[in-house]
Amino acid sequence: xxxxxxxxxxxxxxxxxxxxxxxxxxxxxxxxxxxxxxxxxxxxxxxxxxxxxxxxxxxxxxxxxxxxxxxxxxxxxxxxxxxxxxxxxxxxxxxxxxxxxxxxxxxxxxxxxxxx
Amino acid sequence: xxxxxxxxxxxxxxxxxxxxxxxxxxxxxxxxxxxxxxxxxxxxxxxxxxxxxxxxxxxxxxxxxxxxxxxxxxxxxxxxxxxxxxxxxxxxxxxxxxxxxxxxxxxxxxx
Numbered sequence: 001x002x003x004x005x006x007x008x009x010x011x012x013x014x015x016x017x018x019x020x021x022x023x024x025x026x027x028x029x030x031x032x033x034x035x036x037x038x039x040x041x042x043x044x045x046x047x048x049x050x051x052x053x054x055x056x057x058x059x060x061x062x063x064x065x066x067x068x069x070x071x072x073x074x075x076x077x078x079x080x081x082x083x084x085x086x087x088x089x090x091x092x093x094x095x096x097x098x099x100x101x102x103x104x105x106x107x108x109x110x111x112x113x114x115x116x
Numbered sequence: 117x118x119x120x121x122x123x124x125x126x127x128x129x130x131x132x133x134x135x136x137x138x139x140x141x142x143x144x145x146x147x148x149x150x151x152x153x154x155x156x157x158x159x160x161x162x163x164x165x166x167x168x169x170x171x172x173x174x175x176x177x178x179x180x181x182x183x184x185x186x187x188x189x190x191x192x193x194x195x196x197x198x199x200x201x202x203x204x205x206x207x208x209x210x211x212x213x214x215x216x217x218x219x220x221x222x223x224x225x226x227x
């Protein structure tokens with residue numbers, strides 16, 4: 001069964017600095033996708049970035065990049081130049097493509113606080 | 117704005133009651149997923165519909181049911197509500213497997 005582990009319940013970062021949020025995963029399916037979502041205090045789930053298991057290059061979306069290390073089964077999110085508005089919960093998720101389900105399995109999340 | 121619309125945003129109801137949560141997916145998206153987010157269980161997959169047909173079930177209670185209509189909107193029905201059903205319920209939609217866009221959620225409070 002697939003599983004996502006986010007070992008950092010909470011993180012602090014100084015405004016304008018970069019921060020890495022850790023995510024490791026476990027799956028027996030060779031074909032899968034990894035997702036990161038941001039959930040601010042208002043509650044909505046905002047899609048940030050996606051990485052496919054067969055993608056050769058690390059995904060990037062603006063200030064977000066995904067450090068994908070397939071052999072280590074890790075998919076860390078890097079946020080560059082942190083802003084106060086980045087303070088939120090961040091969730092890593094996996095979707096296996098081999099089976100019929102196609103749903104996301106989420107980690108427990110990391111609460112990021114950006115300090116001015 | 118993700119393009120996924122959920123109504124209502126907030127719902128307060130009593131134990132034993134039944135409620136219906138509604139989701140309109142992004143235009144063109146055939147897949148609709150329902151998730152429940154609670155403090156103790158985190159984000160849990162409930163059920164997946166694709167073009168009107170049920171594709172997969174997750175940790176969905178028998179008291180809960182869902183359907184997807186011909187216009188692709190979906191409804192999640194929760195019955196015989198218990199205090200523990202209080203949670204944030206999300207709908208997500210996608211057209212490909214490399215994306216899943218979430219609605220703003222419905223916050224259900226059972227009193």
